[in-house]
Amino acid sequence: MDRVTSAFGVSFAITSLLGALLVVIKELNHGVFQWMADLTGHHWITHGVLQIIVFVLLGIALLGKTPVNARWLTVYVVGGTVAGSAVIGMFFLVK
Amino acid sequence: MSQSLLVLVHATTGVLAALAALWLFVDILNADGHNQRRLRLTALLAMALMWATYLFGGYWYVEYYNEEKALILAGPLPAAHRFFMEAKEHVFLILLLLATWLPIPVFRTNFTQEPANRDLMLWSSGLLVLGILAMEGAGALVSMGVKLALLSQ
Numbered sequence: 001m002d003r004v005t006s007a008f009g010v011s012f013a014i015t016s017l018l019g020a021l022l023v024v025i026k027e028l029n030h031g032v033f034q035w036m037a038d039l040t041g042h043h044w045i046t047h048g049v050l051q052i053i054v055f056v057l058l059g060i061a062l063l064g065k066t067p068v069n070a071r072w073l074t075v076y077v078v079g080g081t082v083a084g085s086a087v088i089g090m091f092f093l094v095k
Numbered sequence: 096m097s098q099s100l101l102v103l104v105h106a107t108t109g110v111l112a113a114l115a116a117l118w119l120f121v122d123i124l125n126a127d128g129h130n131q132r133r134l135r136l137t138a139l140l141a142m143a144l145m146w147a148t149y150l151f152g153g154y155w156y157v158e159y160y161n162e163e164k165a166l167i168l169a170g171p172l173p174a175a176h177r178f179f180m181e182a183k184e185h186v187f188l189i190l191l192l193l194a195t196w197l198p199i200p201v202f203r204t205n206f207t208q209e210p211a212n213r214d215l216m217l218w219s220s221g222l223l224v225l226g227i228l229a230m231e232g233a234g235a236l237v238s239m240g241v242k243l244a245l246l247s248q
Contacts, residue, residue: 001212002203009215012196016189023185042157044184048149051188055195070204070211078218081193081226085186092181 006067011059013080019051020087027095098159105152106234112144112194113227119197120220126207138201141223145194149187156184167240171247175240183233190226193219 026033026043036046068076119137122130160180167176197219206212 002200005200005203008196008199012192015192019185019188045153045157047185048153048188048191051192055192070209070215074211074215074218077193077196077215078222081189081222084189085226088185089182092178095177095181 001067001070001073003063003067006073007062007065008055008059009073009077010062010068011055013076014058015051015055016080016084017087018054019047020084020091022047022050023088024091027091098155101151101155101159105148105155106231108144108147108151109227109231109234112141112148113224113231115141115144116194116197116220116223116227119201120217120224123206123213123216123220126213128207131207134201135198138198141220142194142198145191145227149191152187163237163241166244167237170240170244172236172240172243175237175243179233179236179240183230183237186226187230190223190230193223193226197223 026036026047033043036043040046040049115137119134119141122134122137126134164176164180167173167180197216200206200212200216200219204212204215206216
């Protein structure tokens with residue numbers, strides 16, 4: 001598997017899960033929510049900017065690692081998308 | 096740009112992004128080396144449309160949504176905000192990154208001869224289509240929440 005595709009694919013999967021985790025943390029912790037809101041003027045702007053920065057930096061950091069094969073990368077990309085979305089959906093469903 | 100126009104552009108670029116991702120999915124199914132240029136253009140188009148959707152929708156959400164949110168929460172369908180909008184605004188960020196990543200394998204991997212690479216592309220573009228359609232559905236329910244709130248006043 002191509003090194004750049006693998007690095008940023010894995011980065012995407014991890015970032016999706018971290019983004020979902022950040023949703024839970026900021027919604028349950030008013031201090032974190034307020035800090036995110038103060039940083040850019042709106043918590044959602046901060047959330048988006050953080051996810052984009054983590055995606056890019058983690059992708060660059062993973063460029064030096066051995067690429068995963070296409071089958072595992074598919075599992076990571078699909079798993080990251082589905083698990084991240086499911087965590088967010090379930091959280092707001094039970095909140 | 097007016098509020099209504101912002102929402103209209105947001106929803107339209109979102110639908111166009113779904114169509115571009117669907118086009119990509121179908122073109123990958125039929126990838127044979129001759130449609131490589133079109134595949135690349137379609138992947139870039141899906142990414143650009145998702146970013147346009149993010150910027151137009153994000154601007155509207157940050158600048159104008161609070162009024163509608165208050166209406167929805169006071170109306171008969173508060174779940175339109177509490178579940179659908181809250182989930183939509185955060186799941187969208189995952190889809191935005193998926194659309195941003197998608198052109199990388201389209202440009203850099205050989206998926207006409209490698210079935211595993213082709214499967215990766217099919218799963219990724221297919222998920223993007225389904226995810227965007229879910230976002231459009233959630234957006235429609237948010238609009239319904241506002242309409243029901245206004246009708247009940």
